[in-house]
Amino acid sequence: MTARQAAGETGTAAKILDVAERLVQSRGFNGFSYADVAAELGVTKASLHYHFPGKAELGEALINRYAIRFAEALQAIDAGPLDVRAKLGSYAAVYADVLQDNRMCLCGMLAADYETLPPAMRTAVVRFFDDNETWLERVLEQGAGEGALHYEGRARDQAQLIIGALEGAMLVARPYGDPDRFRAAAKRLLATLDGGNETRVSGP
Amino acid sequence: MTARQAAGETGTAAKILDVAERLVQSRGFNGFSYADVAAELGVTKASLHYHFPGKAELGEALINRYAIRFAEALQAIDAGPLDVRAKLGSYAAVYADVLQDNRMCLCGMLAADYETLPPAMRTAVVRFFDDNETWLERVLEQGAGEGALHYEGRARDQAQLIIGALEGAMLVARPYGDPDRFRAAAKRLLATLDGGNETRVSGP
DNA sequence: GTCTATAACGAGATAGAC
DNA sequence: GTCTATCTCGTTATAGAC
Numbered sequence: 001m002t003a004r005q006a007a008g009e010t011g012t013a014a015k016i017l018d019v020a021e022r023l024v025q026s027r028g029f030n031g032f033s034y035a036d037v038a039a040e041l042g043v044t045k046a047s048l049h050y051h052f053p054g055k056a057e058l059g060e061a062l063i064n065r066y067a068i069r070f071a072e073a074l075q076a077i078d079a080g081p082l083d084v085r086a087k088l089g090s091y092a093a094v095y096a097d098v099l100q101d102n103r104m105c106l107c108g109m110l111a112a113d114y115e116t117l118p119p120a121m122r123t124a125v126v127r128f129f130d131d132n133e134t135w136l137e138r139v140l141e142q143g144a145g146e147g148a149l150h151y152e153g154r155a156r157d158q159a160q161l162i163i164g165a166l167e168g169a170m171l172v173a174r175p176y177g178d179p180d181r182f183r184a185a186a187k188r189l190l191a192t193l194d195g196g197n198e199t200r201v202s203g204p
Numbered sequence: 205m206t207a208r209q210a211a212g213e214t215g216t217a218a219k220i221l222d223v224a225e226r227l228v229q230s231r232g233f234n235g236f237s238y239a240d241v242a243a244e245l246g247v248t249k250a251s252l253h254y255h256f257p258g259k260a261e262l263g264e265a266l267i268n269r270y271a272i273r274f275a276e277a278l279q280a281i282d283a284g285p286l287d288v289r290a291k292l293g294s295y296a297a298v299y300a301d302v303l304q305d306n307r308m309c310l311c312g313m314l315a316a317d318y319e320t321l322p323p324a325m326r327t328a329v330v331r332f333f334d335d336n337e338t339w340l341e342r343v344l345e346q347g348a349g350e351g352a353l354h355y356e357g358r359a360r361d362q363a364q365l366i367i368g369a370l371e372g373a374m375l376v377a378r379p380y381g382d383p384d385r386f387r388a389a390a391k392r393l394l395a396t397l398d399g400g401n402e403t404r405v406s407g408p
Numbered sequence: 409g410t411c412t413a414t415a416a417c418g419a420g421a422t423a424g425a426c
Numbered sequence: 427g428t429c430t431a432t433c434t435c436g437t438t439a440t441a442g443a444c
Contacts, residue, residue, distance in 0.1 A: 026319045027234075027317075027319050027320050028232060028234060028316055028317055028320065030231075030232060030234040030235045031234045031317065031319070031320040104316060108316075108372075108375060108376075109316055111375050111376055111378065111379050112232055112308060112312075112313055112316035112317075112375060113231075113232055113235065113316075114378055114379045115230045115231050115235070115378075116231050116232065116235045122379065125379055126379050126380065129376060129379070129380075152392075152395065153392070157388055157389075157392060158392065160373075160376070160385060160388070160389055161369070161373070161388075161389045161392045161393060163372075163376060164369060164372040164373035164374075164375070164376045164377075164389050165365070165368060165369035165372050165373070165389075165393070166372065167372040167375055167376055168312075168367075168368040168369050168370065168371040168372020168373065168374075168375060169364075169365070169368035169369070169372065170372075171312060171315050171316060171368070171371055171372060171375060172312075172315055172333055172364070172367060172368045172371055173368075174315065174318055174319075175315050175318045175326065175329055175330050175333070176330065176333075181364060184361055184364070184365075185361075185364055185365045185368050185369075188356075188357070188361060188362065188365045189365060189369070191356065192396040195399065
């Protein structure tokens with residue numbers, strides 16, 4: 001088995017994950033069924049159960065693959081030559097790309113469905129947000145150290161605001177069918193980190 | 205029929221709405237059933253169908269009542285002696301109250317379920333956000349006029365950021381079971397409107 | 409208004425042939 | 427790996443008695 005296969009990126013299992021992922025991101029975990037996925041792929045429900053015994057296992061696989069890809073996107077940002085401000089812009093662009101196809105962030109959607117999720121999926125959803133928080137926290141601290149970003153208090157708290165605001169902007173943009181609504185909110189949100197006049201109020 | 209009855213605030217229909225509302229806010233529109241509501245009220249499913257023919261009609265009634273109550277809360281804020289900054293704090297507190305019982309905003313939850321909603325519910329969800337936007341826009345413009353609030357660009361766009369950020373903060377706070385996580389984000393969000401140092405950089 | 413009873417359908421899952 | 431066939435259960439909804 002190749003690395004891509006292990007990550008669920010090739011073969012039948014991957015096709016199942018592709019379809020299921022899109023359905024969850026647009027309709028929610030309780031808004032799609034094995035029958036929906038099977039019909040779209042032209043296979044039977046029984047075949048799906050061979051690859052993923054139950055909806056719980058399918059859901060776990062969905063989050064795990066999504067989290068891996070998200071983490072890779074963040075690593076790609078880190079690997080680039082971008083300054084911290086541009087890194088945050090790229091971070092928001094990752095969200096915008098998800099929304100482009102009228103999809104909600106997978107884990108944002110699952111956060112809404114949280115109360116109905118099996119325990120393993122719950123754990124994975126929280127871990128996704130934790131990982132995002134940690135990444136953002138590091139960028140924010142770096143930016144503050146360089147004097148390139150300006151915010152009050154702890155970087156971790158600022159990171160939580162950013163994640164929530166981006167998730168919420170996606171959530172509300174979808175009913176309007178307007179990705180620009182998200183982009184405008186993201187731009188405005190990140191602009192609050194530019195000012196930095198808090199540090200130079202009234203002279204000596 | 206009294207005004208309260210017309211608003212669905214008394215009688216059996218109101219009890220049904222109370223239970224259904226909580227279930228939708230915690231589990232989503234596709235995560236609860238007539239059986240859940242009936243069991244909790246100690247009545248039969250058939251009885252529910254007498255008051256609300258189908259899930260679509262129940263859903264419409266839920267949004268309409270919720271929107272009325274939300275609008276009343278905003279009117280109450282307007283009627284008080286608060287300055288614009290305190291009005292925004294009260295606005296965020298309305299959200300915080302909803303979250304207190306581990307509930308998501310009804311329309312935020314329905315925004316996640318949007319793709320699966322009947323047309324009438326979709327329209328009502330969008331109207332809810334539009335109404336919130338309009339209220340916030342007016343407060344923001346007033347605050348800017350008074351020099352009490354500071355933001356760049358159009359008030360409408362700033363209103364969209366605030367609504368999305370509050371909805372998203374609720375969305376993410378729930379999996380953590382931590383209302384303080386929401387409060388901290390809301391406080392930080394509104395603090396970005398206080399600075400206003402753009403206008404008084406480096407004074408004497 | 410609320411009940412019993414039941415219809416009609418879909419969802420999740422399994423057994424076993426191929 | 428995928429199929430047919432089947433099972434069980436839950437969900438939505440209706441008919442008609444009380």
